[in-house]
Amino acid sequence: MGWYLEHNEVPSDRERILQLGVTYAVANGYMGYRGTLEEYTADQFVACNLNGVYDRVGEKWRESVNAPNPLYAAVSVDDESYSVVDRAPAFHCQKLDFRYGLHRRKTSWKAGGQAVTVHVERFASMDDVHLLAMSYTVKVSTGGRIVVRTGIDGRVWDLNGPHLHIYDRGVKGDAIYLASLTQELHIPVVVAEICRRDFPAEERIVTTGEGIYRDFTFDADPQSEYTFWKFAVIYHGMETEEDVFRLALDAVGKAAQTGYDGLLKAHKRVWDRMWKTSDVKIEGDPEAQKALRYSIYQLLSCAPRHTDRLSIPARGLSSQTYKGAVFWDTEMFMFPFFLATQPGIARNLLGYRIHTLEGARRKAREYGYVGAFYAWESQETGDDACSHFNVVDVFTGRPLRTYFRDKQIHVNAAIVKAFRDYVERTGDERVLLEGGAEVILECARFYLSYLYYSPYWERYEVLDVTGPDEYHERVHNNAYTNRMVKYTLETARWVEDRLGEAYPDAWVELKERLGWEREAMLMEDVAARLYVPDPDPETGVMEQFSGYFKLEDCPLKEVRSRLLDPREYWGGDLGVATHTQIIKQADVVLLLALFPHEYSREVMRANWEYYEPRTEHGSSLSHYAYGLVACHLDMPERAYPFFMKSATIDITGSSKQFAGLIYIGGAHLGACGGSWILAVRGFGGYQGDGILTPRLPSTWKALEFTVYEGGTPRTYRVTPEGTTCRA
Amino acid sequence: MGWYLEHNEVPSDRERILQLGVTYAVANGYMGYRGTLEEYTADQFVACNLNGVYDRVGEKWRESVNAPNPLYAAVSVDDESYSVVDRAPAFHCQKLDFRYGLHRRKTSWKAGGQAVTVHVERFASMDDVHLLAMSYTVKVSTGGRIVVRTGIDGRVWDLNGPHLHIYDRGVKGDAIYLASLTQELHIPVVVAEICRRDFPAEERIVTTGEGIYRDFTFDADPQSEYTFWKFAVIYHGMETEEDVFRLALDAVGKAAQTGYDGLLKAHKRVWDRMWKTSDVKIEGDPEAQKALRYSIYQLLSCAPRHTDRLSIPARGLSSQTYKGAVFWDTEMFMFPFFLATQPGIARNLLGYRIHTLEGARRKAREYGYVGAFYAWESQETGDDACSHFNVVDVFTGRPLRTYFRDKQIHVNAAIVKAFRDYVERTGDERVLLEGGAEVILECARFYLSYLYYSPYWERYEVLDVTGPDEYHERVHNNAYTNRMVKYTLETARWVEDRLGEAYPDAWVELKERLGWEREAMLMEDVAARLYVPDPDPETGVMEQFSGYFKLEDCPLKEVRSRLLDPREYWGGDLGVATHTQIIKQADVVLLLALFPHEYSREVMRANWEYYEPRTEHGSSLSHYAYGLVACHLDMPERAYPFFMKSATIDITGSSKQFAGLIYIGGAHLGACGGSWILAVRGFGGYQGDGILTPRLPSTWKALEFTVYEGGTPRTYRVTPEGTTCRA
Structure with missing residues (x-):
């Protein structure tokens, strides 16, 4: 081992x-x-x-x-x-x-x-x-x-x-x-x-x-x-x-x-x-140790260290799967690992988004919006390689209209979050001046042109989107998306403040170049009145999107049994999941994983318990979020299978290799990144800057990991007895 | 004959x-x-x-x-x-x-x-x-x-x-x-x-x-x-x-x-x-004469003369097709005939909508809106008999999610239009006091709660609707729907004015009962800034909905050739028409038929020529609009085939009897009503109150019809030589 x-x-x-x-x-x-x-x-x-x-x-x-x-x-x-x-x-x-x-x-x-x-x-x-x-x-x-x-x-x-x-x-x-x-x-x-x-x-x-x-x-x-x-x-x-x-x-x-x-x-x-900075040691569980190190190996070996014009494709460099394209997977699931252990690579990954901003602008214009709308599947120019028909129907052989390309607007927010996290964790504000501020503002601008105000309900809403759960497309007020839009607008205001304060000349130049005027006013109003679905006051459960609770509440097993062909797509208009509450992957729970401090323990638990049995985990990106929230809820033993599933996926090769006739195999870099997050932030309970609330699985005798803090790598060793730290 | x-x-x-x-x-x-x-x-x-x-x-x-x-x-x-x-x-x-x-x-x-x-x-x-x-x-x-x-x-x-x-x-x-x-x-x-x-x-x-x-x-x-x-x-x-x-x-x-x-x-x-008041005489064309009289027979024989609690189902009383339910067909396609020739029946038809207002209110609430959202398929209570799954997929046998029930919000406007036309044509304002005003205001209120304001584009939009063309569901800013929403809001303001002026006590009582306060203010702003797609400045063609022009522009014949099963549904996610510009029935052209004075001759022609070859005419409601606009464009010979198709549909039995395994045969009362409109308003060129611009087909020696004007039936006789009128 x-x-x-x-x-x-x-x-x-x-x-x-x-x-x-x-x-x-x-x-x-x-x-x-x-x-x-x-x-x-x-x-x-x-x-x-x-x-x-x-x-x-x-x-x-x-x-x-x-x-x-x-x-x-x-x-x-x-x-x-x-x-x-x-x-x-x-x-x-x-x-x-x-x-x-x-x-x-x-x-x-x-x-x-x-x-x-x-x-x-x-x-x-x-x-x-x-x-x-x-x-x-x-x-x-x-x-x-x-x-x-x-x-x-x-x-x-x-x-x-x-x-x-x-x-x-x-x-x-x-x-x-x-x-x-x-x-x-x-x-x-x-x-x-x-x-x-x-x-x-x-x-x-x-x-x-x-x-x-x-x-x-x-x-x-x-x-x-x-x-x-x-x-x-x-x-x-x-x-x-x-x-x-x-x-x-x-x-x-x-x-x-x-x-x-x-x-x-x-x-x-x-x-x-x-x-030296990226290794994570797990003592007492050689299988987990091996799987996590292998995951880290995947991340490190695929990462562009030599240039800031490349990123990491969703399937790494293992194949041409998914067009060799870069997805939100990079920022949402891999970036935290690099930011914590290889900040130089993290900076390179941001560079890729800066260099592809023009493509994102073209995409926004293509759909009649302004600002930047980052590609669902991004290649060298940032133009979207994703087709409007991304799945083939097994019954008719017809291409199936999917709303990944045009409706998964949450990709912008994942990118914005990476920039902000980078600046906040490294203190390196230059990236803002080197294109980062422009990326953030243009992403926010896109959202401003995308969202709507309901005059009757007196709130801003985000309509017609596809959230992380791709089995339910074109939904309104997806809780995850709405919160991430809000986060993006908050971050745009943070950029305004940071630049205005620390780099006033650069800020004036940027504002003028972007024609950033109305946005400032609009943002204030939107951020104040943007609708983000609240937990139900009785059950604590957040509705994934408007109308989700009205969908058929049918056990996963039964939904699976409705398949007429094992290869058929679960989503789309006729998919077995589409008109039920069965979801592909963490959606509300991903929101909880990202904003754990905004929700009470009861709400977290209620949502975890509600959504977990309704999740197919049809995406390898699903496990980390369920695992992480389980850790937040002090349930490391329930988190553990999610961790192992995520960390071993490319060792066991247990994931699907074909969707219909289309090869979708290859390495799962997002899952690799998720495994690291789950180990360090979940089991290790690392919250940043030395604060840890560990919840180790019972077999783990020690967990040791390194994270950069203020430019210096620090190594934490967590054991059931306590935590030590060395620079 | x-x-x-x-x-x-x-x-x-x-x-x-x-x-x-x-x-x-x-x-x-x-x-x-x-x-x-x-x-x-x-x-x-x-x-x-x-x-x-x-x-x-x-x-x-x-x-x-x-x-x-x-x-x-x-x-x-x-x-x-x-x-x-x-x-x-x-x-x-x-x-x-x-x-x-x-x-x-x-x-x-x-x-x-x-x-x-x-x-x-x-x-x-x-x-x-x-x-x-x-x-x-x-x-x-x-x-x-x-x-x-x-x-x-x-x-x-x-x-x-x-x-x-x-x-x-x-x-x-x-x-x-x-x-x-x-x-x-x-x-x-x-x-x-x-x-x-x-x-x-x-x-x-x-x-x-x-x-x-x-x-x-x-x-x-x-x-x-x-x-x-x-x-x-x-x-x-x-x-x-x-x-x-x-x-x-x-x-x-x-x-x-x-x-x-x-x-x-x-x-x-x-x-x-x-x-005596409903007959239309056509001289020189016995086939057309017979077909039109037969259409009128259908309308008269199915009309509720004995009560104002019934209406006319879409398939008349010929069968249980479409659940024996009442559709917008009644107000949009049949009502003009009754209003002109049997105003008492027209009043009964309005009564049905007054008596089913509660059902429409329940439906609005069901979807999270306020006011009244009339049923797509209305039965005795006004609750919607339409299912969310109204078609069966021929390949899988699965029910296909259709957005007739929840997204065809234009049904409200058709009802509002009938009320307003009734009052304006008969001068009988009592219907407003007897429930009509409430229907109109509640329909408008529903729209106010449904529409959105784009803060970036500074306009109100109507999102996520299905227009008359059911092959393209869940579209944004359907030109027809947006214009009809605007019309409804205009009519609500007209009600405010009429009642406020003529029946101030009743108006105060009604306003208070409905809690009609914010609406007045909102309506003004919405009516001023509601987006209604304009004709393209170069081509004159109006885009049926946002993004329509980007769909594949594929000839009808080719789209038809893509059918794998003759019974398959053309719409829905996988339908052959859905992702092309092929439409089921008049949509933009219906808008032109209803508001001919708002568009130039060039625009009317450009749209007719653009949309006609792209229309499957898969609904019997399509022919009248194309025929009527052809008449407006002085093309009675091109209108004629539409007239005959519409008027003979139940004689020849040439329409589809089955959609998959579902019986959809029965009489086509909407087409019957459309035939009358096309004859009187199209060929006869009757515009109301004695103004006629006839364009008779070349074989027609005379057209004679009766219409009520100010409570009195007047009979017009149109010949190539001129027009006479007798009371």
């Missing part, structure tokens, strides 16, 4: 191969390399997913781009191929060391009297994000003629590809390279590779329509190990104006010069540094 | 039997007796539909009640049954004289050397609405032993029945009777019958579980005619507190005493009187 995952079976079915590709992936914020085996190709879902490069082919949806695979390697001995695809091994082990993001595999085949073994290690360098490195060792028991083919393989998995047009491949000095362009925007993606060895072999370059390879042929002694060290570098045109071809070749040369051990050392150094 | 319909075939398929039952029906506002044959029972959809009596059985929807059938009659000769159901006749003729609402049938069978003939006449008395009368004559060519069974038959068609529990049947003096109670509210429905003849026969009373009958047995001479005169009276507990059993028996005795000829004479006298 240490810092690794491992398993011994060779997966044969599609779902399992897909899942292992996710679970065993390595990544570094620039790219994610799936947990596939070296001899795999597109059929086994090999991909090296690039963060921030998107492409669209024909009428299919736009998605992130997978680079050609420079880690391809296959072996044959005496003209017999040894590959798990067509030969069952005698031994197989796939392992992920998630302390250091090291992927290892060892496989042995027996054929006749011969035993062939390969063992391989690879990593996506945390030190140089363009770099992949791999050591590939082969051994034969009785000697023989070995051919290893390795190179840059274009046979990678695409949902809606192929995205890359290969326009050049060849040899340049020690390196082979493959240069390609995306189909839509003609963005160059260049991969260069150098392969070193310390034994003689015949080397032949092979180019095919699909890639460029080297065939190494040599006679192996019995039981001797023959190792290839591969260095691969990727550059693409989204990150630089420079000649990416030269950049890649230069970089790969330097990497080879440094050598595998040196690169690995530098890579591990970064991991050591990151774990 | 005179005042009658006839046909000679005996229908064998279900659809045709259903349709003839509608087309050949007779009615008198109290009840409608379907155009079925005397030997028919429930299997052939026999029904005597009672206006204003409703019942619900189990979980099925509440619908109007059909009385037991007192006109049942079947003949056998020498122990051989002669019925069209199981013996093909040698000759058959069914005929409807719609000048006088007389149903006739004549049928001859040949078997061996024998020829058996029955000819029958019946009517629902316009003089005494409780009365049905029938003469039944039988003749055999070679003589024989005849048995005629006739009586009160409980085997009537019900969609959701059986509704009546028969608790008594028997003989009282000359009469037989059948007494029953509805299932839900135990409303008594009593049918009494007396049968006279002028020849000897053996008479035997037969009672079964299903009814009470007399068997008349006699030996017939060759070629002699033997006639039975049946007098039947129906009373029910919705119309009186008195003993309906005694009322029925007394009335049937008196009717028998008067005799068939006397009753027929009185009946015809009423028709003569009604046609």
Whole structure:
């Protein structure tokens, strides 16, 4: 139960191969390399997913781009191929060391009297994000003629590809390279590779329509190990104006010069540094310990440390799922972890929203509003990649109109909250001047143009929205959304105050540039009279939205039993949940999780007890909120299953991989982030600035975590006996 | 091509039997007796539909009640049954004289050397609405032993029945009777019958579980005619507190005493009187003449002349379709005819809405509003009989959520318009004091509580409604609805002015009773700043609702080709029309039809040309608006097909009879009313008070119609040469 995952079976079915590709992936914020085996190709879902490069082919949806695979390697001995695809091994082990993001595999085949073994290690360098490195060792028991083919393989998995047009491949000095362009925007993606060895072999370059390879042929002694060290570098045109071809070749040369051990050392150094503030220790519960560390590994490995123009897609860098797009998941579920343990990354994540503000403005205008309306599915420009028809009806094959793109306006508030939390936690107000204030004000402005005043009821209302619970679309006065709109307006006023006070010139300039006049007056009135549903005075339960309580109150089990097809969508007009009180995920309870101090214990309990049995938890984002509120209610034992569900989701692979025919698998970065919040804020009871009200599960002997406070990381150790803190 | 319909075939398929039952029906506002044959029972959809009596059985929807059938009659000769159901006749003729609402049938069978003939006449008395009368004559060519069974038959068609529990049947003096109670509210429905003849026969009373009958047995001479005169009276507990059993028996005795000829004479006298002001003459186009007169017959025969507590269901008294409920069809499409030609009936129709105001108030409260929200499907109390799930999905069999009940708020405005038109046309302001003012103000109050102010755009908007076009539900700022809301508020202010000026005491009393204070102030502001979509400055086209122009602009033919099942619903979330610009029926064009003076000719033309090809005309209410606006645009030849479609719909039976598995056939009273409007206001160009701008179709040599002006009927004769008028 240490810092690794491992398993011994060779997966044969599609779902399992897909899942292992996710679970065993390595990544570094620039790219994610799936947990596939070296001899795999597109059929086994090999991909090296690039963060921030998107492409669209024909009428299919736009998605992130997978680079050609420079880690391809296959072996044959005496003209017999040894590959798990067509030969069952005698031994197989796939392992992920998630302390250091090291992927290892060892496989042995027996054929006749011969035993062939390969063992391989690879990593996506945390030190140089363009770099992949791999050591590939082969051994034969009785000697023989070995051919290893390795190179840059274009046979990678695409949902809606192929995205890359290969326009050049060849040899340049020690390196082979493959240069390609995306189909839509003609963005160059260049991969260069150098392969070193310390034994003689015949080397032949092979180019095919699909890639460029080297065939190494040599006679192996019995039981001797023959190792290839591969260095691969990727550059693409989204990150630089420079000649990416030269950049890649230069970089790969330097990497080879440094050598595998040196690169690995530098890579591990970064991991050591990151774990220092990001690790959470759980004593007494090795399973929880492992799952939480794995969750943190996912977050750290997918986070953009090298730039403030990227964020973290909902499915990390594990696949093209959900278009490789960034959702509210980042700010709502992942951001608190980074803010507490890696504030530099948190700042980068905010940068992404600053840089995509124009796209959000375009979206607001598209729907006839003003200000900024952030994308439900955000790619490189901030324009919304989400379609109005985001689900396919299983009965008719017709696209189903969903109101994710146009009605989930709460995305704005999640972003605003991240900015405000960042400033308040770090004290770093520069981000406001560097675009943050503009983001917040434009988000608020959008809400001002979206909301309405009821002259009869004398209150402002937020109409026609979809809250976090996507099974009930186009509702009025969703409690969560209304409160978050209010929060956004409060934050806009806080920005006015902060800037007006501390940076009066910048504030005047900004106000004038944005034409921010009426807003100030309007905001005051709106904030005072915005309707936020109150808890029912008798039951304490808040109505999720106007009319929710009038929906059929039907047990989850019965609703499930109404499914005519296991793949059918629960929401939409005809979905089994839509006209009942069954909800997809935490909605009111998420509100409670965010604003625990605004509600009494009785109200929290009443809502938890009311909504929990009515929640399908059809989204992995649901568990953390239920778990956190359970902790607030001193029910750590009821929170615990939510924690484990959230933290193990990508280890067990128990989540849905397909929605109808659409692949929705991949890593669940939001759940990973939720697990951290639940551990630290829930069980640890960390409320910020040294205040803790821990409620550890009974098996936990100690919980230790680090959080930045005023620029300094402080480590808390919570035990049943008490809490200690060290800087 | 005179005042009658006839046909000679005996229908064998279900659809045709259903349709003839509608087309050949007779009615008198109290009840409608379907155009079925005397030997028919429930299997052939026999029904005597009672206006204003409703019942619900189990979980099925509440619908109007059909009385037991007192006109049942079947003949056998020498122990051989002669019925069209199981013996093909040698000759058959069914005929409807719609000048006088007389149903006739004549049928001859040949078997061996024998020829058996029955000819029958019946009517629902316009003089005494409780009365049905029938003469039944039988003749055999070679003589024989005849048995005629006739009586009160409980085997009537019900969609959701059986509704009546028969608790008594028997003989009282000359009469037989059948007494029953509805299932839900135990409303008594009593049918009494007396049968006279002028020849000897053996008479035997037969009672079964299903009814009470007399068997008349006699030996017939060759070629002699033997006639039975049946007098039947129906009373029910919705119309009186008195003993309906005694009322029925007394009335049937008196009717028998008067005799068939006397009753027929009185009946015809009423028709003569009604046609005097309601007839429209078209010279040069006998088909149009016949169709329009038939439409007028439908309207007059279904109209409640005897009470102001009933209205006219959307499908008249032809069946239980649409729950036997009253829709906006009455006020929007039928009312203008009655107002112009039978103002007393118009007043009765208003009375129905006054008496059901409480139900409308309950509905407003149910949805969290104030004032009155009239039912989409109104029955005796004004509570809404419409379900939230009004359509069944053909693919899953699931009920489909429709927003007819809760979002078609425009029903209020149609009612308000009828009241105002009535007062303005008749000058009779008493109706305002007798409840009309309250209806108008409460309708306006509902709108005030429904609408919203956009603080950013500084205008009032009407959000989340369904306009006349039901394929696009839950839309914002439907042009038609917004304009009608504005009209309603204008009318409420007109009421304030009229009452305040002419009836100050009553006004003070009413204001106090309603608590009408803030409304006055609010109304002023709302009326000034209510958003009503303007014609596009470039194209002149008004957007049906916010976002309509962004929907896929796909030809009707292509949309139709996307149907996977011919029975599937075009609207709802997955309907083929929903996400396109294809609309069900006139929506913007209905607005133009109602407010022609507010829009330029160019705007009218632009909208007509834009919307017409995008209209499925899936509702029979669509044709009149397109026809009327075509007339306004001096295109009578393009209006003509709409007129004919509208006027002949119940003659040809070309409309849909089933929506999925739900029967939606029956008479189309709204289309009947629309035909009259189109003839008089469209082709005749009648604008009120003597102003006419006629545009006759080229074949029409003359159009002659009567309208009340200032309490006096005036008859206009429009010819290509000019117009004359006589009082």
